[in-house]
Amino acid sequence: xxxxxxxxxxxxxxxxxxxxxxxxxxxxxxxxxxxxxxxxxxxxxxxxxxxxxxxxxxxxxxxxxxxxxxxxxxxxxxxxxxxxxxxxxxxxxxxxxxxxxxxxxxxxxxxxxxxxxxxxxxxxxxxxxxxxxxxxxxxxxxxxxxxxxxxxxxxxxxxxxxxxxxxxxxxxxxxxxxxxxxxxxxxxxxxxxxxxxxxxxxxxxxx
Amino acid sequence: xxxxxxxxxxxxxxxxxxxxxxxxxxxxxxxxxxxxxxxxxxxxxxxxxxxxxxxxxxxxxxxxxxxxxxxxxxxxxxxxxxxxxxxxxxxxxxxxxxxxxxxx
Numbered sequence: 001x002x003x004x005x006x007x008x009x010x011x012x013x014x015x016x017x018x019x020x021x022x023x024x025x026x027x028x029x030x031x032x033x034x035x036x037x038x039x040x041x042x043x044x045x046x047x048x049x050x051x052x053x054x055x056x057x058x059x060x061x062x063x064x065x066x067x068x069x070x071x072x073x074x075x076x077x078x079x080x081x082x083x084x085x086x087x088x089x090x091x092x093x094x095x096x097x098x099x100x101x102x103x104x105x106x107x108x109x110x111x112x113x114x115x116x117x118x119x120x121x122x123x124x125x126x127x128x129x130x131x132x133x134x135x136x137x138x139x140x141x142x143x144x145x146x147x148x149x150x151x152x153x154x155x156x157x158x159x160x161x162x163x164x165x166x167x168x169x170x171x172x173x174x175x176x177x178x179x180x181x182x183x184x185x186x187x188x189x190x191x192x193x194x195x196x197x198x199x200x201x202x203x204x205x206x207x
Numbered sequence: 208x209x210x211x212x213x214x215x216x217x218x219x220x221x222x223x224x225x226x227x228x229x230x231x232x233x234x235x236x237x238x239x240x241x242x243x244x245x246x247x248x249x250x251x252x253x254x255x256x257x258x259x260x261x262x263x264x265x266x267x268x269x270x271x272x273x274x275x276x277x278x279x280x281x282x283x284x285x286x287x288x289x290x291x292x293x294x295x296x297x298x299x300x301x302x303x304x305x306x307x308x309x310x311x
């Protein structure tokens with residue numbers, strides 16, 4: 001049996017993403033990475049909590065944040081998490097075209113989220129003069145939320161790379177783990193956002 | 208071959224059942240999000256009650272995300288749990304230490 005043939009079986013296994021040793025390793029490796037990411041974001045959250053009242057006479061969290069935009073962004077990212085679940089559902093049914101379609105929708109929702117975030121930052125800088133350098137609160141805020149936005153951007157680049165690279169290959173045991181690790185990463189971005197909208201925006205507004 | 212299509216049909220049915228659970232967890236997450244925004248938006252609660260409640264709502268949502276969307280409820284996720292709870296443990300220590308620094 002040739003290498004190419006063993007990666008394209010006639011009947012796909014139930015879990016194509018974990019059918020090969022490489023797939024299993026990618027799966028564990030990504031979770032290891034997510035464990036590290038948890039600590040990294042925790043240090044940014046801890047910094048933000050410690051510095052959020054150090055506004056240096058500038059705008060406070062209550063002056064700045066608007067709940068409407070944050071609600072819209074939350075819905076966009078939460079829905080994109082569901083659409084990537086749909087993509088993995090179609091992967092398990094070996095339906096490559098539908099998987100690509102749902103991954104595409106996931107990407108569009110991610111772009112919409114990023115657009116909202118850029119608008120938000122632009123608004124803070126031009127209406128309030130609230131920048132990375134204006135106060136310790138500003139530094140901590142942009143470091144935390146911007147780092148999350150950077151993760152979304154990285155996820156979008158990753159997604160388009162695997163979607164374009166595998167567009168003509170179809171689904172097989174070689175690329176199924178790649179799609180699956182992306183979807184896990186994307187869910188993790190949503191996990192971080194749940195804490196951001198709770199700790200930064202909602203708790204900042206209620207104070 | 209007939210046997211293969213049969214097991215394929217069984218798999219599809221199982222995947223469909225799984226997808227239903229995923230949709231229910233998504234609906235719950237949306238509901239919790241709306242609830243959290245309503246608590247803050249309406250301003251009906253004092254800060255002392257609102258903040259712990261918001262944190263509890265966030266933790267439940269994250270549990271749904273990990274256990275359903277990311278399949279930690281399925282078999283073969285022991286090593287995964289070790290890694291993510293290891294990360295969570297270090298995360299709690301980090302946030303606790305940084306909060307303690309500004310206590311006084």
